[in-house]
Amino acid sequence: MPNPTTARQLMVASQLRDRGISDPRVLNAMLRVPRHEFVPEPYRAQAYEDHPLPIGDGQTISQPYIVALMLESLHLTPGDKVLEVGTGSGYVTALLAEIAAQVFSIERHASLAESARKALAALGYTNVCVFTGDGALGLPACAPFDAILVSAAALRMPPALVVQLRDGGRLIIPVGSQDSQQLHFIRMVNGQAVSSLREPVRFVPLVPSQE
Numbered sequence: 001m002p003n004p005t006t007a008r009q010l011m012v013a014s015q016l017r018d019r020g021i022s023d024p025r026v027l028n029a030m031l032r033v034p035r036h037e038f039v040p041e042p043y044r045a046q047a048y049e050d051h052p053l054p055i056g057d058g059q060t061i062s063q064p065y066i067v068a069l070m071l072e073s074l075h076l077t078p079g080d081k082v083l084e085v086g087t088g089s090g091y092v093t094a095l096l097a098e099i100a101a102q103v104f105s106i107e108r109h110a111s112l113a114e115s116a117r118k119a120l121a122a123l124g125y126t127n128v129c130v131f132t133g134d135g136a137l138g139l140p141a142c143a144p145f146d147a148i149l150v151s152a153a154a155l156r157m158p159p160a161l162v163v164q165l166r167d168g169g170r171l172i173i174p175v176g177s178q179d180s181q182q183l184h185f186i187r188m189v190n191g192q193a194v195s196s197l198r199e200p201v202r203f204v205p206l207v208p209s210q211e
């Protein structure tokens with residue numbers, strides 16, 4: 001890998017800006033967060049490449065472009081309180097922590113949650129809290145949220161997440177089977193969930209708690 005800062009600048013220019021990502025908060029966060037610190041040693045040299053990478057426990061750190069697309073869709077502002085489902089490596093948690101005020105994140109694998117906590121603490125993020133548990137249930141004790149980002153594909157929209165959005169809140173989530181998934185976007189408007197379909201994607205499954 002060349003100098004990580006140079007690699008990151010190249011990633012942002014060629015994989016994000018050139019493909020239409022324009023929210024300066026998203027672009028700046030992706031310039032700042034050292035993605036290689038969230039990638040296991042054997043794959044570090046590929047940390048700024050245009051694809052997902054293994055992070056252990058059969059899971060992956062998502063492709064940078066898809067992360068940027070999901071972040072941009074949420075129209076985050078600096079005062080936002082955000083819920084992330086599927087902490088994984090903690091990379092998206094760090095990006096959210098750069099942009100928003102407070103980030104709550106849930107991961108079902110205790111080992112991934114622990115290494116994400118360590119990576120986030122080592123980088124000095126103090127506005128994040130990583131929980132182990134079933135993210136499909138959200139975090140009712142900390143709701144309502146301004147935004148919810150789900151990094152694993154649900155077979156159906158989890159109703160518990162929708163009710164944890166405040167009015168004006170936004171949710172982005174991949175929905176579908178392993179063969180066919182699409183990003184779904186929801187905005188709460190006067191107590192009504194208004195949804196729209198976005199890009200086709202491919203994520204690891206959101207595993208329900210009973211499995």
Ligand code: SAH
Pocket residue numbers: 055059060061062085086087088089090091092093106107108109112133134135136151152204205206207208209
């Ligand atoms: N944003 C992460 C993506 C990790 S992949 C990153 O960039 O590293 C998705 C993660 O969702 C996996 O770590 C997986 O273990 C987790 N996951 C799957 N089902 C879950 C559930 N029901 N609750 C919480 N986490 C879940």
